[in-house]
Amino acid sequence: MTDFRADHHRLLLEAIIQPTSLTGYSNPQWELLLRLARRVKLLGYLAARLEKEELLDRIPVRAANLLRSALIQARKQQQSVGWELNRVMWALDDPDLPIIVLKGMAYLLQDLPNAAGRIFADLDLLVPKESLARIEASLLKKGWQHHALTDYDERYYREWSHEIPALVHPERGVEVDVHHTLSSPLGKLNIDPLLFREAAVKAKDTAVYVLSPEDMVLHCAVNLFQNNELADDLRHLLDFNEMLLFFSDQQPDFQQKLIGRANQLGLGNPLFYSLYFSRVLLRSPISVHLEKQLDQQPGWIARRAMHHCVPLALLPQHPDHPSRKTKCARVWLYWRSHWLRMPLYRLLPHLAYKFYLSVFPGKAKTSKQK
Amino acid sequence: MIVGQLSRDTFRALLVGSGLRVKAGPFNLSIRTRLPYLADQLHRMYAHYALMDEAEIAEFHVQVISKRSIRRPFAQLIQFEVDGRSPFPPVPAEQALATLEWGINLAIAMRINHLLLFHSAAVERNGHVLLLPAWPGSGKTTLCTALIHRGYRLFSDEFGLMDPQSGNFFPLPRLMPLKNQSIKVIRDYLPEAVLGPEIPGTLKGTVAHVRPPQESIERSDESAKARWIVFPKWSANASLQLEPLPQSEAFLLLASNAVNYEVLGETAFDAVTSLVRNCECRKLVYSGFDSALAALDELTDD
Known part of the structure; x- marks a missing residue:
């Protein structure tokens, strides 16, 4: 029996799956729910759903105030990231350069249901690797700056990462993450970004592109089960599930196309887990036969281990009664995510260095400040 | 209880x-x-x-x-x-x-974003709020401490909490951290003030907290609208000045002073506009409490 049946997990999942049930929550249930939802960055999500159902006036005032506060904040961040995209396009000033917007901002551009109230602070872009240097130079010239980085971090980004160090315009403070591929180049998944770029589609009413619906859903799955450490990451599973259901509604053959695309790109494993946990945690009405069509599927042992550990990581700890079991699950998934991203001879020195820094934070050598 | x-x-x-x-x-x-x-x-x-x-x-x-x-x-x-x-x-x-x-x-x-948060002290007299927004080196906490021991009701020394729709301010009486020289100044001027321990070596130097008066806490459900906005500035040996401040200037000072002005966007713009239009705005330069208190009493008299 896994811990996701713990009372506080059920409280949160019920609120997400069935927001209308929130009108029946008692004050103590609300108090716990608000803390849990804040921890996994879903206050804005809940607020947007309650607002849409016109239920914000039918819940306790203190809860409504916190939810409204989170929604106001989320909308401001969405506006800021949208404006940042506008400024980046102005700075690059090159209509022939294909810029693909990823993640939160892409969901917003396409007006997807999961964008409502979604909290995100960064602008993520995918560009051709050969244009990276030119784009970075243009942005630096127009006032964006890198954070002060240690020599180690600088090297980590440049040689081993799928993105360059974040760029920030000091007047606005929004992080711009420029990616040249969708997962670490050292990792166990060999992703060819060209296939994603070729399938990209024009975003609504703008000059930029977004990934095709199948690729957007797959990218979300890759982020969850390949790039991230899964701790408190429930919202990305929600993204996955809501997009999957939205696109399935629009295109009757969407799920078949998704499976075909995953097989073509060799992304069976992350898609398998995303479908599996959407069904287990979010009661997603996806057929159990769907993931059986994937060419790649995790083995029996991995599946059992993930079945027990992933819910403990995705769902938040009880704020007053953290469990040791959950901590172990999260540590294991942290190792797993690094193991997937780097070969062992890189991973061990990397984690050793990170541990050293956590004990002696002052020791990092900072490269020259820009 | x-x-x-x-x-x-x-x-x-x-x-x-x-x-x-x-x-x-x-x-x-x-x-x-x-x-x-x-x-x-x-x-x-x-x-x-x-x-x-x-x-x-x-x-x-x-x-x-x-x-x-x-x-x-x-x-x-x-x-x-x-x-x-x-x-x-x-x-x-x-x-x-x-x-x-x-x-x-x-x-x-x-x-908190359902309320507009001014980085400001707020006190109440005769049923209306006097807002004292922070202005670098203003000593708002020190002046606020003096006011609440001389007949004003404490709303907050740190946050002016305003409902952007109704314009109501809400009391949030909390401990007030006096810093460095202010501690001795208040001990001398207000021997009756209840102070916490002196805490040396913080980011802001030595700090000692003033306990809010009982009445301010008991009445902390009573909201009120603002009527006066005074930007205080302590200046050694300065003679007292309490001068009108143009609404446009008060608007800019308040907009840049509100902690979540940008987050609230248009709502905040409308709220600050109507706040400034409905208040008497002043600039206060003072060096001693007696004359400053007398001037503020006169401003807030019925």
Whole structure:
């Protein structure tokens, strides 16, 4: 029996799956729910759903105030990231350069249901690797700056990462993450970004592109089960599930196309887990036969281990009664995510260095400040 | 039930156990700590606070925990946590009270957007709020302390909480941190003020907190509209000036002073516009309390 049946997990999942049930929550249930939802960055999500159902006036005032506060904040961040995209396009000033917007901002551009109230602070872009240097130079010239980085971090980004160090315009403070591929180049998944770029589609009413619906859903799955450490990451599973259901509604053959695309790109494993946990945690009405069509599927042992550990990581700890079991699950998934991203001879020195820094934070050598 | 009616042991047991749940103006706080000296300080400084209604929701859950450092194994350190997150690095244990108070303020500033938050002291006289926005070197806390011991009701020394729709201000009477020289100034001028321990070595120097008067806490459900906005500035040996401030200038000062002005966007613009239009705006330069208080009394007389 896994811990996701713990009372506080059920409280949160019920609120997400069935927001209308929130009108029946008692004050103590609300108090716990608000803390849990804040921890996994879903206050804005809940607020947007309650607002849409016109239920914000039918819940306790203190809860409504916190939810409204989170929604106001989320909308401001969405506006800021949208404006940042506008400024980046102005700075690059090159209509022939294909810029693909990823993640939160892409969901917003396409007006997807999961964008409502979604909290995100960064602008993520995918560009051709050969244009990276030119784009970075243009942005630096127009006032964006890198954070002060240690020599180690600088090297980590440049040689081993799928993105360059974040760029920030000091007047606005929004992080711009420029990616040249969708997962670490050292990792166990060999992703060819060209296939994603070729399938990209024009975003609504703008000059930029977004990934095709199948690729957007797959990218979300890759982020969850390949790039991230899964701790408190429930919202990305929600993204996955809501997009999957939205696109399935629009295109009757969407799920078949998704499976075909995953097989073509060799992304069976992350898609398998995303479908599996959407069904287990979010009661997603996806057929159990769907993931059986994937060419790649995790083995029996991995599946059992993930079945027990992933819910403990995705769902938040009880704020007053953290469990040791959950901590172990999260540590294991942290190792797993690094193991997937780097070969062992890189991973061990990397984690050793990170541990050293956590004990002696002052020791990092900072490269020259820009 | 107020904190002062609890025995020291009951009070400590709450802090160690399920949390001390107190009402702070429009918010409810749950505070936990195992530090006995912090418990004793809070027992005295929070004496007038009402325990919140148990059936209500607490918005903020904070705790102060002791912390070990691998690098400094013998140092007594503490850390502030809000919902399990630590916004500040660990600090020496004697700064626990100051860190708790700043931490709660930070949590309010980070989370609350249904109200407009001015970085401002606010007091009430004759049924209306006098807003004293911070202006670098203004000494708003010091002036605010003097006012609340001379007939004004404390709303807050830190946050002017305004409902952007109705224009109502809400009291949030909390401990007021006097800094450095202000501590002695207030001890001399107001011997009746109840001060907490002097806490040296914080980011802002030495700090000592003023306990809010009982009446201000008891009446913390009574909101009011603002009628006067005074930008104070303390200047050594200056002669008193209380001059009108053009509305346009007051608008700009207030807009840049509100903590969440940008987050609220158009709502904040409309709220500050109507606030400035409905208030008398002044600029105050003062060096001594007597003349400043007399001038503010005259301004706020019925």
